[in-house]
Amino acid sequence: MKEQTLPLPRAGAASAKAGKNRRLLMMALPVIVALLLLLVPVPDGLPPYAWHYFALFVGVIVGLIFEPLPGAVIGMTGVVAIALGSQWLLFSPEQLAAPGFKLASQSFKWAVSGFSNSTVWLIFGAFMFAAGYDKTQFGRRLALILVKYLGRRSLTLGYAITFADLLLAPFTPSNTARSGGTIYPIIANLPPLYGSKPNDPSSRRIGSYLMWVAITAACITSSMFLSALAPNLLALALVKSTVGLNITWGGWFLAFLPVGVLLILTMPLLAYWLYPPEVKINDEVPLWASRELEKLGKLSRHEMLLLGFVCCALIMWIFAAQWIEPAMAALLIVVLMLWTGVLSWGDITGNKAAWNTFVWFATLVALADGLSTTGFIAWLGKEGGTLMSGISPGVATVSLLLAFYLLHYLFASATAHTTALLPAMLTIASTIPGMNMEVFVMLMVTSLGVMGIITPYGTGPSPIYYGSGYLPTKDYWRLGTIFGAIFLAALLLIAYPWMTMMF
Structure with a gap:
C-alpha cells in the first residue's frame, strides 16, 4: 500500500482560527465580567437591582474597551438587555408597585431616552x-x-x-x-x-x-x-445652591x-x-x-x-x-x-460615521443615566462621606478629587457627571472640619473639562474624533489613560498649591 500523507495546515488557516478564537474570547469577556459582578454579594445599603444594573453597565464598558463588535452594537445590546430585564435591573419595587406604572412603556422610554439628548x-x-x-x-x-x-x-x-x-x-x-x-x-x-x-x-x-x-x-x-x-455653568449654579x-x-x-x-x-x-x-x-x-x-x-x-x-x-x-x-x-x-x-x-x-456615532453615544447616555436612576451614584456619594470621616482636609481634598475625576469613567457626558456627583462631593467636603471650601470647589469645577480626555465617550467632542477613523480603540484608551494622568497630576501638583495661595 502506498503511504498516504496528510496535508499540513496552512499558516493562513491557523492564523484565521486563532483570530476567530480571540474574537470569541473578546465577545465572551464582557458577559463573563458582568456575571462575576452579579455573583458578588450586594453591598450594604445598596438595593439589589442597582447593583445588578451596575454589573451590566461594567460589562458594557468592558465591551467598549475591547470592542469585539462595533461600539454601537455593544451599546444597543446593553440597553436592550437592561430594558428587557428592567423589572430586576432598572426600577425599584416601589416604582413597580405604583398605581398606573406600566413596566413595558417605561422600559422602552428609558431605552430610547438617549436619542432625545x-x-x-x-x-x-x-x-x-x-x-x-x-x-x-x-x-x-x-x-x-x-x-x-x-x-x-x-x-x-x-x-x-x-x-x-x-x-x-x-x-x-x-x-x-x-x-x-x-x-x-x-x-x-x-x-x-x-x-x-x-x-x-x-x-x-x-x-x-x-x-x-x-x-x-x-x-x-x-x-x-x-x-x-x-456643564461649567451648571456647576456654577450647583456650587451656589449647595455651599453658597x-x-x-x-x-x-x-x-x-x-x-x-x-x-x-x-x-x-x-x-x-x-x-x-x-x-x-x-x-x-x-x-x-x-x-x-x-x-x-x-x-x-x-x-x-x-x-x-x-x-x-x-x-x-x-x-x-x-x-x-x-x-x-x-x-x-x-x-x-x-x-x-x-x-x-x-x-x-x-x-x-454619523449614524454609527449617533446610536453609540445615545445608548451610552441612557446607560450612564441609569446609574443615577437606580440610586447607585447616590449610594456611592453616601459611602464616600463615611470613608472621609476623621481624615485631614488635605487628604480629603486629594481623595475626593481623585474619586470625582476617576468616576468619570462611568459617565457619557460632563453634564451628567456634574449633575450626579458634584452636589454629593460638595456635601461630603462641607462636613470635614478645616476644609478650605473655595480651594476644593475650584479644583472640582476646573477638572470638568480635562477629565473628558480619559474615554472615547467622556465629553461631547470625544465621539466625533473617535469616530473619525484616525484613532483606533486601543490607542484612544491608552492615550486617554496617559494624558488623563498628566492632567490629573497637573491639577494636584500645580493647580492645588496655586489655588491654596489664591484663596
Whole structure:
C-alpha cells in the first residue's frame, strides 16, 4: 500500500482560527465580567437591582474597551438587555408597585431616552457640518491654507489647531459645537493631503496625531474658561445652591491659568513625543498646497453659503444660547444646507460615521443615566462621606478629587457627571472640619473639562474624533489613560498649591 500523507495546515488557516478564537474570547469577556459582578454579594445599603444594573453597565464598558463588535452594537445590546430585564435591573419595587406604572412603556422610554439628548443631536449636526465642508471643498480650501503657511512641520499644525480652539473657547459655551461645528470639519481635510487615510495603516502618517491634538485641546480649553463648557455653568449654579459660594469668570480663569497655559504650550509637543506622526517635515507639501489653492480658484456659491451658515451657527452658539438650544441651532443650519443644495438628503442618509456615532453615544447616555436612576451614584456619594470621616482636609481634598475625576469613567457626558456627583462631593467636603471650601470647589469645577480626555465617550467632542477613523480603540484608551494622568497630576501638583495661595 502506498503511504498516504496528510496535508499540513496552512499558516493562513491557523492564523484565521486563532483570530476567530480571540474574537470569541473578546465577545465572551464582557458577559463573563458582568456575571462575576452579579455573583458578588450586594453591598450594604445598596438595593439589589442597582447593583445588578451596575454589573451590566461594567460589562458594557468592558465591551467598549475591547470592542469585539462595533461600539454601537455593544451599546444597543446593553440597553436592550437592561430594558428587557428592567423589572430586576432598572426600577425599584416601589416604582413597580405604583398605581398606573406600566413596566413595558417605561422600559422602552428609558431605552430610547438617549436619542432625545441634545448633545447627541449636536454631535450628529457636527458630522453634517463636516459633510458640508467636504462636499463644497470649503474644508479642503481652509486645510490647504493651513498647510501652505504651517504645513512644513506636523508640530506647527498641532499648535495651529490648539490655538484655534483656544481663540474660540471663551465665546462658545459648548465644546461639542466648537469642535464639531468648526474645528473638526476643517482638520478632517488635512490628513488626506499627506496621504493619511482613516481606518487605514496610513492614518498614523499624520491624521492620528492631529485628531488627538484636537481632542486634548478641546478638553484643556473647556477647563480654562467658565464659558467654554456648558456643564461649567451648571456647576456654577450647583456650587451656589449647595455651599453658597459665587464663582466669577475672572476667578475661574485665574484659578486654572498656570495649568492651562502650561498644558496649552506643551500638549502638542507631548502628543508629538508620545504619539508621533510618521510625517514630521515635508518641504514639498506647502508648495503643492499653493498650487492646489490656485486650482480651486474663487469661492463657489455653495462655499459662500456654507461660510455664512457656519458664521450664523457660531453667533447662535455664542450669543443666543439662552433662546435657542445649541443642538437646535445646528439642526437649523443642517435644514438650511439641505434647502440651498449645500447638502442633499442622500448625503445625510449615507453618512455611516454619523449614524454609527449617533446610536453609540445615545445608548451610552441612557446607560450612564441609569446609574443615577437606580440610586447607585447616590449610594456611592453616601459611602464616600463615611470613608472621609476623621481624615485631614488635605487628604480629603486629594481623595475626593481623585474619586470625582476617576468616576468619570462611568459617565457619557460632563453634564451628567456634574449633575450626579458634584452636589454629593460638595456635601461630603462641607462636613470635614478645616476644609478650605473655595480651594476644593475650584479644583472640582476646573477638572470638568480635562477629565473628558480619559474615554472615547467622556465629553461631547470625544465621539466625533473617535469616530473619525484616525484613532483606533486601543490607542484612544491608552492615550486617554496617559494624558488623563498628566492632567490629573497637573491639577494636584500645580493647580492645588496655586489655588491654596489664591484663596
